Amino acid sequence: MFTSMPATVLIVTDVFGNTPAIASLQRYVGLSCIIASPFDAGYATNNEQQAYQAFLASGGVQAFAKKLKTIAQDQQQLTHVIGFSAGASAWWLACEELSLQLDSATLFYGSRIRDHLDIQSHCDTHFIFAEHENAYQPNIVVKELRQRGHQAEVAIGCKHGFMNPYSAGFSLRMQTHYLEILAQKLHKQEMLAFGT
Known part of the structure; x- marks a missing residue:
């Protein structure tokens, strides 16, 4: 799909790829977006293990x-990045x-x-980690990132994947909360860029 406006937001998916949930996020953001999936065009699944x-x-x-790196080098007009899980890493x-x-970047x-x-x-990079992770302690990572001057936080009570409806860790309440914060940040920055 081609638009007359150059994309300003890069959405980097998790292992599920470019799913209908990503399309919903793109509509919610309300800005021109490029979607980067780890897979070739067309592959997406709602099965976590297969993904x-x-x-x-x-x-x-x-x-x-x-x-x-290749995508970003071709898209010098980008102003925001939103990444999830493997895409964030x-x-x-x-x-x-x-x-x-x-x-x-969020x-x-x-x-x-x-x-x-x-x-x-x-x-400016904002890191948001789920409170409950099996492989590591997010609080320690958040502390380290804050000491390096980053904005970092733990989403209390959440499991990995809380933003993705296909994930076992999905939380509608937390997804709604962070989408609102994200939309406010992106639109505030866009208004500042255009001097309004």
């Missing part, structure tokens, strides 16, 4: 980060090597971010 296996087969976080790995003039529960805390982001 994760397909993601690993596609090369995992490193391959996704490489793909994001992949963006974090990719962002240090990019010279985009982004206003902000990264939800990117598990592998914990392995790369020293990356230098070139924009």
